[in-house]
Amino acid sequence: MSKQQEGSQIIKTTPFHPRVEAANQTGLWSHWAGYLVVDRYQMSEKFEYFAIRNSAGVFDSSPLYKYRITGKDSEKFLSGVLARNIRRCRPGQAQYTLWCDDRGFVIEDGVILRNYADEFLLTSAEPNLAYFKNLIGYEAVEIEDVSEEIGTLAFQGPRSRQILQTLAPEIAEIGYFHLTEAKLGDAPVTISRTGFTGDLGYEIWVGADDAIATWDRVMEASEGHGVVPFGQTALLMARIEAGLLLLNADFESSRFAWNDEHRSTPIELGFGWMFRDIETEDRPFIGRNAIRRELSEGSSRWKLVGLVIDWKEYDDKYNSAGLVPPKDHTPITEEYMLYTDDYKRVGYATSLMYSPILQRHIAIGRVRPELSVVGTRVNLEVTINHRYELVGTHVARQPLFNPPRKTS
């Protein structure tokens, strides 16, 4: 049993905690899913961010909820529960997936690993155990919350493969969204080529008792490569560039939304590609009918898009107001309104930041579907000298940062 189950702490610590604590130089902590986590290990989260883009960084993502789904009917069960077709995910592969309600609104998203034909590991940001268990009918399926038993260490960045393969040569071969079993020292681990940074990277899934030894092995192998642990802020910077959505920032769970204004469909979130075969494949799943209807009627209210703010207009507006144009990389997950040139409100940005690697302000946002064509101009409302100002912005292809090494 892992340490955190021994005591009666209200805020838990992850299996990597002793190492995380030693590396955290700021004395600052945050809470994520009931765990103590680090926003930035050093005074400069931007330096941690550059480790991800230039070398590699280590991130403790253990607080994610993890459900092990087993049993001979597990594939059948998941193919009815998850919106994306799990049958396409072969053993040894992983999949980014969603689950919806029967009105076709997204409940949550997560990554699912298929370790064996009838063994899956699903991650989620929020608790979903009761929700999934209630959906089990007469199938032979077991769902177990293994959140505390498994530590997850993300190892992300262009050097991750080169370093990790000195510990586990088998990872050299695994493709994007594939996984392998391996041993790091004595510790059996699963290594998946997944992550939340949009870069080349891996996630190491390890039993809680072996977590610390695994951290140490990875850091030892990284010696001299400029690898540092990175916190939430650097991760959230990377994920906006990578076009990866965050629950309660870019969308809300339909289970807890107050009304449909706060609900989104997968099509609205830009996941239409998951349903290309919906007409030809006879797969019942929760939300299928609503999604088919939305696709055939074109009734989506929004389309999630990448947004690139016009650097020149942005600079000029601030300069002419007598201010140095602020270029803060810290992600802002508040709504920023989008308008047409004639001041009609046509959408809103949900995650906004200055991207150091793209050298401009970018955002994830949503616009009316007819404005979602790449290159369409809208205006982002910002506040300059306490007055609203519009800054030209255009719709751009997601992900805004997409290096070939991510998938190669």
Next chain:
Amino acid sequence: MSTPTQRKYDAIVIGGGHNGLTNGAYLAKAGLKTLIIERRHLVGGAAITEELHPGFWFTTFSYALSLLRPDIIHELELTKHGFMPLLMPTTFAPMENGDYVIFGQDRNENVNEIARHSKHDADAFDQYEHDITMVCQALKPLLDNVPPDIFSKDPEELVAMSALAGHMRSLEPRVLHNAVRLLTGSAADFLDDYFESDILKGYLASSSIIGTQVGPRSQGSGLVLLYHNIGEHDGVFGAWAFHKGGNGGFTQVLARAAQAFGAEIILESPVSNVITSNGRATGVALEDGTEIEADIVVSAVDPRRTFMQLVDPRELPSDLVENIKRFRFQGTSAKVNFALDGLPKYPALGDRGDQYRGFTNIGPSIDYLERAYDEAKYGWYSSRPYIDCAIQSTIDPDMAPPGKHVMSCFVQYAPYHLKHKDGSAADWDQERQGFGDTVQKTLESFFPGFSDLVLHREIVTPLDIERVVGLSEGNIFAGEFLAPQMFFFRPAPGWNQYRTPIDGYYQCGSGTHPGGCVMGAPGKLASQQILKDVSARS
């Protein structure tokens, strides 16, 4: 890559340094068939990265990035081609008594760190930063526009002059006065108004002497200080970064951008001269005798070579020739680059190494810097020089094998015109090792055991800079940063708008406004002028 594909181009740029590449990229982007000609086997000029020791990548000359104009990044789409400035999270300033200052990314941490040395200065630092940032913001537009010709009666120029005067009048009196004090006065005087601690003043004054024959107490050092603060990264004035792969990594990005816009680059093709006919440039002759035609020829090399070597000065007005002859170069900087077996140890910090992830500034007081300058005044290099160290491999692991490091040391003073105590000329090639030893001994005094880490040492004297890069007298800015050589007067009164007296022949190097540093502005502004002339002609 070393023979042109055509006999005739719309435009030829002589010199593949960062300004030549920038200029060529803009011309190509505007649709001109453009050829960039580089003498060496690689582009970049002084901004190159070379593997001078197996596995160790050296920024032989220029080593950091700050002043690059943000509009160039966007307009040339550099991020598409791998533009990647890596933030320096720390700056480290060792002291002679073994103490130190480390600046980091957190303001309060910096306040605490300064307060260890002076509580007074901890407060003054914020005021200083604010004041200097306001001056930078006020003067920034000057870097991004073609300067007016103060001598012209052309209505367009009169309008530009009056717009400039209007801009200056619009500034708060304090900002304008600070600007004038910096542009004309000494860095020491300016800093004395704010600070009491030697280490803080020494650290800040260090950037007031770069590349110029001045000490921090010389009038004119304020301008150099200002230039080193007016650069920006991600909206922060005075921020510096290492480009991925060193400054050579940056010029490779520029070259890819230029080529993507259609510019052609040829290497190992030294230019003999610009071909002129009846006062017009008609092309370029290479040293191997090849002649290539073009209506526009742009010199990206320094003013002396632009006016005295590439064309016949007898074709030029005599006042221009005279001004170019007295344009001050007198290079005074050198480099010593090391391959290291590990990170240097600073005794007060034990095994720590995170202090090296930016500049390490060996310039602990204004007195230290001024003494270093004293020797240079009389023609010799400093016996305890100012050294700006950069161990780029601490933030870019591609620069050296794991656990090993490259350390770039910018050293001042090292006067190009070296002379012995008796006044007789000395030869840099003979003094090279002695100079390298002096630098290494200075480093050893701050980092005991330093010499044991040295795997390889590369000494770059001002003479080497001149011979290899082509910068006259080894001046890193292609002409000193002194008020009489800036803005209206760079490189010469009446010729500060990138044109020359020869029709179709232009200048775009660091010897033109706004000057040296990896800024790109001369290359860009020159392209605007050229394109304006092209559209007026057609």
